[in-house]
Structures are given as C-alpha cells and as structure tokens.
Amino acid sequence: MASRPPRVSCDGVEKTFWLGGDAIAAVGPLDVVFEPGKTTALVGPSGCGKSTLLRLIAGIETPSEGAITIGGATPAEVTKAAGLAFAFQDAALLPWLTVRQNVALAFKLARRAPDARRVSDLIDLVGLKQFADARPAELSGGMRQRAAIARCLVTEPGLLLLDEPFGAVDELTRTRLNAELPALWQERGTTTLLVTHSIAEAAALSDRILVFSPRPARIVGDFAGARHDPRARAGLIEAVAKALASEAELVS
Numbered sequence: 145m146a147s148r149p150p151r152v153s154c155d156g157v158e159k160t161f162w163l164g165g166d167a168i169a170a171v172g173p174l175d176v177v178f179e180p181g182k183t184t185a186l187v188g189p190s191g192c193g194k195s196t197l198l199r200l201i202a203g204i205e206t207p208s209e210g211a212i213t214i215g216g217a218t219p220a221e222v223t224k225a226a227g228l229a230f231a232f233q234d235a236a237l238l239p240w241l242t243v244r245q246n247v248a249l250a251f252k253l254a255r256r257a258p259d260a261r262r263v264s265d266l267i268d269l270v271g272l273k274q275f276a277d278a279r280p281a282e283l284s285g286g287m288r289q290r291a292a293i294a295r296c297l298v299t300e301p302g303l304l305l306l307d308e309p310f311g312a313v314d315e316l317t318r319t320r321l322n323a324e325l326p327a328l329w330q331e332r333g334t335t336t337l338l339v340t341h342s343i344a345e346a347a348a349l350s351d352r353i354l355v356f357s358p359r360p361a362r363i364v365g366d367f368a369g370a371r372h373d374p375r376a377r378a379g380l381i382e383a384v385a386k387a388l389a390s391e392a393e394l395v396s
C-alpha cells in the first residue's frame with residue numbers, strides 16, 4: 145500500500161559540520177513547513193546547503209539544532225517504515241543487480257511483495273525498456289539516473305526527495321522526463337522536494353519555489369510556482385533569477 149503524503153516541518157533547524165577544527169555552518173536557522181502533497185523546488189547558489197537539507201530530512205544527517213518532523217514522526221522512523229524515497233545526484237544503484245532487479249529492490253526494502261507489472265511499466269516510462277536486464281556498468285550516467293528515479297517511484301512513497309534528479313540527462317530527455325514523470329507523483333499528491341539548478345524546471349514542475357542564501361542555507365525568497373499557469377512562468381522565472389542574483393552579489 146502506498147503511504148499518505150505527510151507534512152514536513154523544520155523547526156529552528158541548523159547543521160554545522162566540523163572540518164579539521166573549523167566549523168562549517170551549512171544550514172539554518174531554518175523554520176519552514178512543506179504542505180502535504182505539494183511539490184517545492186529548492187534553488188540556491190552552489191554549495192549553499194540544499195543537499196544537506198534533503199539529507200537531514202531523509203535522516204542521513206542529524207540537525208545540530210532544532211528538529212524535523214515528517215507527519216509527526218522523526219526522519220529515522222519514516223525511513224524505517226519506507227515512507228520516503230531519495231534520488232541522489234549520483235544514482236546509487238547496486239552494481240551486481242540488473243535495472244529490473246534494482247527497481248524491484250524498492251519493494252523488498254519496503255517489506256512488500258514485488259509488483260512485476262509496475263516495475264516493468266516504470267522502466268518503460270523512463271525509457272529503459274531495452275536495458276531492463278542490463279547492469280549499471282552497461283548504462284550511461286543519465287540512464288543510471290533514470291533507473292534510480294524509477295526505483296524511487298515504484299513503491300509510491302508519501303515523501304519524495306529529489307536531488308537534481310535530471311542533472312546527468314541530456315536536454316531532450318530532460319524535457320521528456322519533465323513532461324511525463326512529475327504526473328506520476330503529482331497525480332497522487334506526493335509531498336515532493338526537488339533540488340534543481342534550473343529555474344525553468346522549478347517554475348514548470350513546482351507549486352512553490354524557495355530561494356536559499358549562500359551557506360548556511362536560509363530562505364531568502366518564497367514564490368508560488370506556476371505549474372498550472374504557463375503564462376505566469378516567464379515572470380516567475382525572472383523574479384526567482386533576480387532573487388538568486390542578489391544573493392550572488394552578497395557572496396562576491
């Protein structure tokens with residue numbers, strides 16, 4: 145059974161890394177709520193802490209200050225119950241398994257009976273039909289990324305964390321995936337956080353766009369998305385670009 149989309153709350157969240165005795169403030173303080181079933185794009189300068197925020201929400205890192213709750217539970221509890229899926233920048237597929245086995249693995253990790261039909265359908269949808277029985281080493285970087293996305297979507301988790309999911313994909317494939325894939329999670333109303341460097345992608349795919357400051361990541365812009373309103377997109381892209389540019393000026 146698919147899990148219900150949760151509300152995600154970050155309350156006073158901060159993350160500091162320690163590197164050879166030096167403190168690296170990566171995130172916060174951050175107070176933000178992500179509403180259930182909405183797609184939020186996270187944009188900001190390179191190295192500002194976006195990936196760290198996703199890793200905190202996934203329970204891979206723990207906050208130095210503050211707390212994160214996902215539908216009232218901790219990230220560790222949600223991860224244990226397979227209530228979230230995380231697509232990394234470098235698709236982490238198991239090298240000894242085929243694409244089909246890697247995608248089906250999501251069912252095993254969620255302690256559910258595999259649905260072979262759904263596995264095949266998703267592999268087709270991400271354009272890997274001919275490579276279903278290939279191993280990751282036989283695929284390009286973009287193909288591996290598409291297989292990882294299929295694995296994230298196959299069990300219909302309530303929370304999707306996508307870290308530049310289309311980063312290694314060519315422009316044409318990216319346009320096709322942008323047109324087809326979001327419907328898979330948006331029709332079900334999955335809570336989705338999408339880190340992207342493409343403002344156009346953020347405007348077209350999301351209900352909300354958050355602009356972050358240079359490290360430590362703090363919210364400096366909060367815009368309504370325009371996925372249902374193509375005519376509003378040009379103006380939105382301009383406004384987000386302006387907010388980002390003013391942050392870049394602060395760094396230089």
Ligand SMILES: Nc1ncnc2c1ncn2[C@@H]1O[C@H](COP(=O)(O)OP(=O)(O)OP(=O)(O)O)[C@@H](O)[C@H]1O
Pocket residue numbers: 161162163168170188189190191192193194195196197359
């Ligand atoms: N495990 C870690 N140990 C020490 N520093 C870290 C660690 N993880 C991240 N950082 C630092 O935290 C900062 C934020 O990194 P993060 O990967 O979150 O940025 P980002 O906004 O996702 O960057 P990009 O857009 O370039 O992918 C960087 O300065 C990075 O060096």
